[in-house]
Amino acid sequence: MRAMHFQWAGLCVCLFLATQIFQGLCLLVWLPPPDSAAAALGNRLHLLDVARRLAVLGGLLAMAVPYAVIALDRFARMPVASLLGLVFALFFLLLELLHRGLDLAIVSQEWAVQFAAATDAAQREALENRFRSWESATRGIYLPLLLSGLIAWTCYAIATWNGDGERWSRLAAIAFAANAARVLARILVAYAGATWLSFTGGLHVYLVLTIAIYGALAVWLFRRAAGVKESAPPAAAPGAS
DSSP states (O other): OOHHHHHHHHHHHHHHHHHHHHHHHIIIIISOOOOSHHHHHHHTTSHHHHHHHHHHHHHHHHTHHHHHHHHHHHTTTOHHHHHHHHHHHHHHHHHHHHHHHHIIIIIIIIIHHHHHHOOOHHHHHHHHHHHHHHHHHHHHHHHHHHHHHHHHHHHHHHHHHSOSSOTTTTHHHHHHHHHHHHHHHHHHHHHSOOGGGGGGGSHHHHHHHHHHHHHHHHHHHHHHHHHHHHHSOOOOOTTOO
16 A cells, blocks of 8 residues: 555545534534424525535545555455455445435425425425434434444454554554444444433534544544655665666
8 A cells, every 4th residue: 555545545534524523513503403393394405504415425425435445454464354344334335325315315405395385284294294204214224324334443443453563553443443332322322222321422422522533543544654655665766777
């Protein structure tokens, strides 16, 4: 692997982080918090809401690059963990992209528009009920998504644990382990009734953990790029035999 591969991977993680911070600002500061299905559908027509959904889709697409780079980098030492991590990470991204893409295309661009244009109370109520059903279905969709993420981050933590002897070499493993723990907490809260872990699902906590986890991963990737560059053999002088 060349240094530029890790640099591009680090930049993709930074892009993902930027989209998550933008989404956090939209939800916490700029967009009014919805207190009903009608308000939630109304928010869907807001330009900022559309922008943050498109940004998140772009950030998720970008994350395929670091996952592939890390798996290729660790494959020689930990082939099984690296391969499983990549497979489940890509499955996680695929499910996220499919769900969020359908949500944007159907809910934001069809149901929300129909709801805003509806003058009949029965039609508006039907759209609200349809939206609530979609939100309930999302809970079922997210179980395989979260499980695939849990397996992926655990495998990546194992694959990156044995570093190259540098103090920072296990930073990626710690970040992946923390992400696996965060996802496990979400699963336990949503599907096992572990209400004592519900604080982990708050948007403020999610944003702080996301910045810490993916920030650490970006640092590791840039440090890895610097290490590869330092260990690369010097280029031969022009004309040298």
